[in-house]
Amino acid sequence: MVVTDNLELEGAVLYTPLNHLKYLKAMAASIKNLPDALAEEKVDLCIGSEIETVNKAILCAQSSVFLKMFQNKMQESKQNTVTIEDIRMPVLKSLISFLYTGKTSR
Numbered sequence: 001m002v003v004t005d006n007l008e009l010e011g012a013v014l015y016t017p018l019n020h021l022k023y024l025k026a027m028a029a030s031i032k033n034l035p036d037a038l039a040e041e042k043v044d045l046c047i048g049s050e051i052e053t054v055n056k057a058i059l060c061a062q063s064s065v066f067l068k069m070f071q072n073k074m075q076e077s078k079q080n081t082v083t084i085e086d087i088r089m090p091v092l093k094s095l096i097s098f099l100y101t102g103k104t105s106r
Contacts, residue, residue, distance in 0.1 A: 020101075020103070027061055027062060031058070033061075034057050034060055038070075041055070041080060042054065042055060042080065043055075043056045043082060044082070045082050045084060046081060046082065047083075047087065047089050048089075052092060052096060056080070063099065
């Protein structure tokens with residue numbers, strides 16, 4: 001999915017306040033379906049020595065990869081730490097921003 005401000009590209013979703021509201025409502029509905037305890041848990045995403053702390057419920061609601069990781073009682077779930085080796089921190093921050101807001105940065 002490509003989100004834009006003014007252009008509608010083939011296969012893209014035009015960014016509008018209404019589309020953004022729909023995104024946020026869908027995220028809220030996904031979070032409601034998760035166990036209440038997840039809403040208060042934080043997860044450290046580590047790239048090298050850099051750490052970004054995020055809300056576990058948002059990760060699980062917005063990413064099936066993280067949801068499965070934390071449902072399957074993997075080591076990351078027990079330690080609330082995920083080490084990522086194949087991207088750089090600016091990319092991770094962009095991903096996190098997208099998961100939280102549904103918007104991409106330019």
